[in-house]
Amino acid sequence: MRRTLNKTRFLAGKTDPENTSLWLPLWMHLWDTAGIMERLVRQWLPESVKRAMGFEREEALLAHARFLGGIHDIGKATVAFQANILRTLPEARQRLETLTPLDCPEQNRRESPHARAGEAVLLWDDCPGGIASIVGAHHGKPQSCAAVDDQLEGWESNYYPKGQKKVWEDFWTELLMTVLQDCGFDDTAELDDLNPQEEVLLTGLLIMADWIASNTEYFPLIPVEELGSMEDYPARVDRAWEKLALPFPWEAQPGIADPQEFAVRFGFAPNAVQRAVLEAVDTAAEPGILILEAQMGVGKTEAALAAAEVMASRFGLGGVFFGLPTQATANGIFPRLLGWADTQSEETLPQAIKLAHGMAELNECYLRLQGRGVQLEEDAQEAHQVQVHQWFRGNKQALLANFVIGTVDQLLLAALAQKHVMLRHLGLAGKVVIIDECHAYDTYMNCYLDRALEWLGWYKVPVILLSATLPARRRAELVEAYQQKKAVPDAPWKTSCGYPLLTWTDGAEVKQTAIPPDAPGKTVQLTTLTEPELPALLRRKLAEGGCAGVIVNTVKKAQKIAQLLRESLPDKEVQLFHAQFLMPDRAARENQLMARIGKGSAPERRNDLIVVGTQVMEQSLDIDLDVLVTELCPMDLLLQRIGRLHRHRRSRPAPLQQACCAVLDTGEDAFDAGSEAVYGQWLLWRTRKFLPRSIRLPEEISPLVQQVYGWEREAPGGAQGEEMRCVYEQTQEKKKARAEAYLVPQPETHRLAQLNTLDDWMQNEGARSDPAARAAVRDGDPSVEVLVMQCRADGSIHFLPWQEGGSAVAADSPPPPETALKIARQKLRLPAVFGKAWKVDRVIRELEADNRSRLAAWQLSPLLHGELILLLDENLTARLAGMELCYDRENGLYYQKEETDEGNRI
Secondary structure: OOOOOOHHHHOEEEEEOOEEEEEEEHHHHHHHHHHHHHHHHHHHOOHHHHHHOOOOOHHHHHHHHHHHHHHOOHHHOOHHHHHHHHHHOHHHHHHHHOOOOOOOOHHHHHHOOHHHHHHHHHHHOOOOHHHHHHHHOOOOOOOOHHHHHOHHHHOHHHOOOOOOHHHHHHHHHHHHHHHHHHOOOOOHHHOOOOOHHHHHHHHHHHHHHHHHHOOOOOOOOEEOOOOOOHHHOOHHHHHHHHHHOOOOOOOOOHHHHOHHHHHHHHOOOOOHHHHHHHHHHHHOOOOOEEEEEOOOOOOHHHHHHHHHHHHHHHHOOOEEEEEEOOHHHHHHHHHHHHHHHHHOOEOOEOEEEEEEOOOHHHOHHHHHHHOOOOOOOOOOOOOOOEEOOHHHOOOOOHHHOOEEEEEOHHHHHHHEOEOOHHHHHHHHHOEEEEEOOOOOOOHHHHHHHHHHHHHHHHHOOOEEEEEOOOOHHHHHHHHHHHOOOOOOOOOHHHHOOOOOEEEEEEOOEEEEEEOOOOOOOEEEEEEEEOHHHHHHHHHHHOOOOOEEEEEOOEHHHHHHHHHHHHHHOOOOEEEEEOOOOOHHHHHHHHHHHHHHHOOOOOHHHHOOEEEEEOOHHHHOOOOOEOEEEEEOOOHHHHHHHHOOEOOOOOOOOHHHOOOEEEEEOOOOOOOOHHHHHHHOHHHHHHHHHHOOOEEEEOOOHHHHHHHHHOHHHOOOOOHHHHHHHHHHHHHHHHHHHHHHOOEOOOOOOOOOHHHOOOOOOOOOOOEOOHHHHHHHOOOOOOOOEEEEEEEOOOOOEEOOOOOHHHOEEOOOOOOOHHHHHHHHOOEEEOOHHHHOOOOHHHHHHHHHHHHHHHHHHHHHOOOOOOOOEEEEOOOOEEEEOOEEEEEEOOOEEEEOOOOOOOOOEO
16 A cells, blocks of 8 residues: 555454464455455456446446455544553553554443444445444444434543544545555545445455464464565565465357257257247346256256356356255255266365255265365265365355355345345355246245345346246246336236247347157046045056156144055065155155156166155156156145156066056145145135046146145135135235345435445344244244164163264263264254154253263264254153154154144154
8 A cells, every 4th residue: 555554554463362472464354355355356256246346447346346455444543442452462552552542431342342333433434324324334234324423422531542543533534545545546535435235345355364364374463573574565465375276257158049058068959948048048148047947857957057147248247046846856956966067176176065064064975076185985086177165165254155055044034134145245246146936935934035026137147947837927936026027018028938938138128939749748537536536546556567656745634554564465566765764764765766766767766665754755856757746735836846747768577568647635624734734725726626537748737736835816715715716816915025024125226326236124123143043934833853762771872873873972071073064964853843842842851961960072074063862762752842753764754742743744
């Protein structure tokens, strides 16, 4: 910086609580952060984010970014901060006390945290309110306007001791003028007025730069007797940047729109759906939202990835976010997307990849990619062109990697008023965002999705939404959210029942095309039956071999049906698949099912197999069933399940050559209690009403979905139907109200510049921890996850008999990292009854008490800290919160004394 600092060199910025001989002067931390801000803009930030930040020229963005980095901690130039930080540094304290006493009333310090103080000081010197509010928000939460206004009048004793006002104002002026001049400004009046959207992105960038500059691995502290030297710059920043080694933005190549290039990338020529998607994105003048509605198995994933390459190349995006409904679907697609990401990276310029969900660190494929020192399996290491960069490992930094595959929660969290949400916006603003199975979210989650889409639309982020069964009304809501419109006048695109269907925006214009299928369709015969009739149907259908799937709506029902079929059809093999298995057991069952009834499965492996499962079968498995039985569920989900029937071309036994789906119902007006608890009466009633005798796929998918979900266009039905509809709509309104309490504000720009700040932007914080945040964007009671181990009669702790050979683990010491990782994989989500408001506290209290008495040392393991361990006895049973649990390798978790069917879902 050109101007020479004088007295402010005595101010402290950082200390080491374990080594009082080291410190970092405030000016050096500011210079470090300014240097990192400049390098992030020049070398890391995608072009699309630079445009979204609102500056006409990159040099103007650079000047403002560097200014923010150089001034962000000016709030540490207060007597409250300096008196506190210099307590353990007597030498540095004495130096500063030659200029000013450090008297400050201790009880008042918390009223002026340094981020708030920084905003107040900048406003004192007539800095634009938006710029000042970024400084106020750089610890992740914007300030309240009233609190900032009170600072220099109501809490002046935190800023300077009595009689010392001019000394401290001189500190502020010296810092501010030096930073301004270094950035090419002469006065704060030359700084730009920004809007809140630009301020959110710049705050995210500042948080990122501050975290990097605060890491002593990159920016070491110096001896306390030294004041630092300007001669160290820019070499100090260059060394840190080289050591940090952030990946460059992804530079996609445009050639994928060519059919031959597509075939090279994916191994097959593009079909009609994929060609239509590529043509739309290749000709659009502006980035926008694209919604692809097409049948299961048509290659929507490849269409989306190819479209992402085209849009990233055309509009300067630096990465991709691929969001899926569940951890299972994210894990399932990760190897596939990893292979695609490898094609986008060069050995000399590796891109960063991130698997982002609550149990990502237990995914073997992902762990191998990290190059950890934990031995996973004996299989050979694969060479990949992408890397897991250490700096993006934290949950809050997850979306900053180039390629992010995770649960949709990671996107929804961008709409949650949570500390550091600006980092999520920074990560998303530079990516093509792909959301798979966008029909799979309830009204509560859709509130967060819609608000996130409003922000992505403002940033001009290309968004690709994929669905096989999307209600037309929901299609319109998604487009309107992206375009930040309350409602769009009725237009044909809002009600079209074409299928496959492509809807996309080009600026303000909404375009749509129905895609003529280039493959023959199929007819599925539908029939209804009751539970007692099920064994006879399967006996008849499987008389000459083949495999069957039975998909029901609750774990309890799945276990009951499996038991019925084992007793009634002893010559058939009955397998269960649901979410209440231990993670390794579920993974093993999934691999087994894929081998036996997946795409390449042989007839001899398929014959006489019946798989009974829950909703996990409709979402995460590429299985091919010869005959399907599904419990009654909403039409869109029923069609998803039918997508597992005759999924691939193959020779099938004579009784199974015609695709047949039997819908399991009660045979009376009442619905199954468990199904009603999961889905409510209204959608079940509508689906039952419109259930046809046969379905022509794919042509009739959309008309059936629109029939069930399009009740607004119908005349009122009978009294029974009207009552169910009212209950359903009231429930949805309550869900919306709950979600809206913690949404970030809508993107908007005020006419008055002084209102375009981040102040009061996050008055209601939705969550204070990452697990709480993930829970906040999903409705319902919290789920309780446990690690399951066995405690034998002699008190020794073991893995379950078939896990790790039932080996013992010492209870009185932290397990070594390799063992801790294996224990962390023994994860199981308890049935939702254990998460009910009236039970969850007791559940956690009992588990914590048991863990304290038997496994206290395990909490010292980083991988196991905070985990709840459920200890089963030698019979694999346990008592918890007045219930008896039993785990069975073939059936998963059972429990007795259940009080309702609600919550056994999936």
